[in-house]
Amino acid sequence: MERQKDFKMKLTGEEKAILNGEKGHILQKIMKTVVLYGEAFDADMLIPITGKPHHFMSMGLKSGKPFYKMMDEIIDAGLTSKFAFTVDPKPVDYENLPLTFFQKQLSKILFGSQDRLEEQLNKLGLEDEKSYTCTCYLPEIGNIPDRGAILCWAESSAVVYANSVLGARTNRNSAGIDFLCNILGKAPNFGFLTNDGRKADWHIELKTSQLPNPQVLGSVIGFKVVEEVPYISGLDALLKNKSSSEIRDYFKDMGASSASNGAVGLFHVENITPEAKEFKRDIFRKNVKTYTIDDNEISRVRNSYPVLWKKKNLKPYQCFIGCPHLSLEQLYWWNDQICETLKKKNLKKASVKTVLCAAPAIIDKFKSDTKAYSQLKDFGIILSPVCSLAHMSNPLCSRKPIITNSNKLRKYSTARFYTDDELLDIITK
């Protein structure tokens, strides 16, 4: 029997009863795990989760047996998530990606538990078959938490977006803990769930001559602040002529890059993001540090990215765009840019096999525009709902020279980073 005195955290009568096994052995184990997890971070109590989950675990890796066993135990105990949830993209796409026989066979081995995991996700409360994406917060998917909603998410790019742009509250949880908290319906109160945890540790003064590439700016910030909270001034002026969807997508890509090149889980942008608007510079910690980013700093960091290809001058084999997944507006932007440039150059196909990755619901919407879709297809461009990084975890895929505009994919794989304009130039040569 677990006793309250074994834990420092303040628990309610109901929580103590669960901990004492009064609601079954499995819920007891879940409660104990969540409490111990919270205690490791000095959480003072558990608080109710008030928004839909977005889960990380969408990869049916053969090596994940203990995780699937845990999921089976939860299902067998008749437990489900309190709210229907979305989940990260699938790691494989046999339907749309041009895989060789051996690439396909190896992916089938690596992700040999994919069917089992998907079945478990359905039983635990997956919203629907189209819920596999990292951009659950886009309108076509609709998992958009309210400001102040308490969440327990794990996908770093979604966590930083929910915290920063939507003003919801979630820590960067580990995969697995996100499931347990959402089945319990409670999260330990620490870090970004508290007012103090959301204060700015850094004042980032942006003094560039023009709007930086969001993926590069995110990495410049992430490298410097690592897991601390930046408050960015100067960006609002550079974004002032952009539409609301352009600003949303800028933050989506900047945030994902800062979360992967560093470990940023929350940023504030002066005059734009909700808490920066409400609290202004009162959100600075007393000992706030300052970091000035100018054109030289952007170039310095950009030029520091290593190229992990065996031979640096190889012709790119494949190009992945859309990590995090593209919004519908970004998908149209790439469609227009690629098709118009190829037409101008009198070319029939892109010179590099190019994959545009987006949520299933966004791909469906784009495909319903039959004129745009057939034009893109004719130029040889592929649409896929895959996670390009998970796809590249297959060594037979990652040993090829892959190019991308994603700083997250660059950081975690052998893919080589280029800006949007550079990529466009390469794939339309």
Ligand code: F3S
């Ligand atoms: Fe999304 Fe996969 Fe990139 S989850 S952010 S496409 S690594």
